[in-house]
Amino acid sequence: MPSNIDYSSIRFWVVRAGKGGEFYDTFIKHGLVALGHWNGVIEGLDELPCGGKAKGIDIEQAKASIERLSAENNKAQASKYFNQGRSFIHDMNVKDVVLTTSNDSITVGRILSEPYIDHSPLSYHKHQSKCCDYLIRRKVKWSSIPIAKAKIPHVILRALSASSAIYSLDKHSQTMKHWLDPxxxxxxxxxxxxxxxxxxxxxxxxxxxxxxxxxxxxxxxxxxxxxxxxxxxxxxxxxxxxxxxxxxxxxxxxxxxxxxxxxxxxxxxxxxxxxxxxxxxxxxxxxxxxxxxxxxxxxxxxxxxxxxxxxxxxxxxxxxxxxxxxxxxxxxxxTIPVMTETIEEQSIDDFPPVVDSSNSAL
CATH class of the missing domain: 3.30.70 (Alpha-Beta Plaits)
Incomplete structure (x- = not known):
């Protein structure tokens, strides 16, 4: 039957799971997306925002910190890291659509929470050689079935060709709606x-x-x-x-x-x-x-x-x-099942962040 989802406030995003999708399984297992571009900013704070809420990070302080941490000859990268972190924290919203990719698959999800800071390492299994240490995270409800890239329309694959850690697909919103909710x-x-x-x-x-x-x-x-x-x-x-x-x-x-x-x-x-x-x-x-x-x-x-x-x-x-x-x-x-499922916001207070001992307690 035709669906009647209200798309008026829904945006579309890609959040990459590390280099080459190395943390793809980790994202799916833990039901989240995460970004590491502001790790240095967070580690340099004298005190974390109240409740670990990433929106409490001072934007100007973050920008100055990223510029300071970046090499003098890499101001372009500093600007990119700042803008991507700001988008992850301030532009994404609960109920937005998010995609993450591996080498051969794509999984679609809906954002469930506001951004939060968490120092707990993320791994797919205990023998994993490298854990995901990205500190800014959002909870996500992922579709239960990944989609093979070979089965995805070429126009969608072209839209997913950018290499940024996070970027908007809003300019392809009509195409995305056709694909996700036919x-x-x-x-x-x-x-x-x-x-x-x-x-x-x-x-x-x-x-x-x-x-x-x-x-x-x-x-x-x-x-x-x-x-x-x-x-x-x-x-x-x-x-x-x-x-x-x-x-x-x-x-x-x-x-x-x-x-x-x-x-x-x-x-x-x-x-x-x-x-x-x-x-x-x-x-x-x-x-x-x-x-x-x-x-x-x-x-x-x-x-x-x-x-x-x-x-x-x-x-x-x-x-x-x-x-x-x-x-x-x-x-x-x-229709991709997660598109028609009930999306209820998860409060950050439902999963209190784990903070390393070098920072003040929340």
Whole structure:
């Protein structure tokens, strides 16, 4: 079913688990992300912030400390370390999406806590040769299943190519939402994704059929919501569609990787949230084996079910959809589970930090 997550305040981040993902398993095991760029800043403090709350670190003092600790000829690195630490502490928020990577996998999570300072060493197992000593941390709820990089769309992999320890993916937010939550609505915007699983050549004819079907679904969602009687006794959907599109009321756009395998991502700005929901439900009815007919009928409770059924059948018959689905081995991708799970903030007081003896007690 379409999800309705409120993405208005959610940001997207990558936090790397050390060089080459050396602490990837450690991050996942302990349910956190951590950053070591400000270790020197923390170790140089006369007194730690109250309660180990990293937001209590004085920004100007931190900047001066990093510049002092960096070599004179490496001011660019000092600036980078300062900015990345500031982002980890002050720009990330509870419920934001965070990704971390190993050499061959990516795991997606949601941030659960504010940043805190903890000197306890982190290890994946007791025989690990090197423990993670990054002092500034945030709790994370990780997805239970890592995703192989080989199965991730190329556009996502390109977005993950930066080498920084932490960076924002906000400029790729629409792409991220398509990938993480393939069928959802945001107000009057509808998002719908299809995965091309075929490893054979991609036929322009099949792609054209899919794209026209999506445009026809947009038209039908509008009409079922506002003028359902206009679809009664629909005999020729193609000619009806040609007349309708002259009204310039079609707004669905696609972002695609026409590769084998590849993706087709669609976003449509519709008249209102109800029409957006109808668009996603009808797309699922046409393209997915998981037919949400009951929810569709419920949303259109005042519309004759015969009109709904005949209209859905007309889409499939008009565009050779079944052939295109078969030739392209299309399916609707699954939502990454952690995206729809309940995210409850964990108070820093729930996991008091361990402090080394050289610093004042908290």
């Amino acid at each position: 069928v959802h609505t945001e107000g009057k915007d509808a998002f719908f994704s299809l995965k091309i699983n075929s490893e054979d050549g991609i036929s322009n004819v099949n792609i054209g059929d899919i794209q026209q079907a999506i445009s026809q679904i947009e038209m039908i969602a509008n009409l079922l919501s506002k003028k359902p009687d206009s679809l009664d006794n629909l005999e020729n959907l193609d000619s009806f569609f040609r007349r309708y599109r002259e009204s310039n009321e079609l707004h669905a756009t696609t972002q695609s990787e026409f590769m084998s395998p590849g993706v087709i991502w669609t976003v449509a700005e519709l008249a209102d949230p109800r029409v957006a929901k109808l668009f996603t439900l009808i797309c699922l009815c046409v393209f997915s084996s998981e037919s949400p007919a009951v929810e569709l009928y419920s949303t259109l409770s005042s519309v004759d079910t015969n009109i709904i059924d005949s209209t859905l059948a007309a889409i499939s018959d008009s565009n050779y959809i079944n052939e295109a689905i078969d030739k392209l081995s299309l399916n609707v991708p699954s």
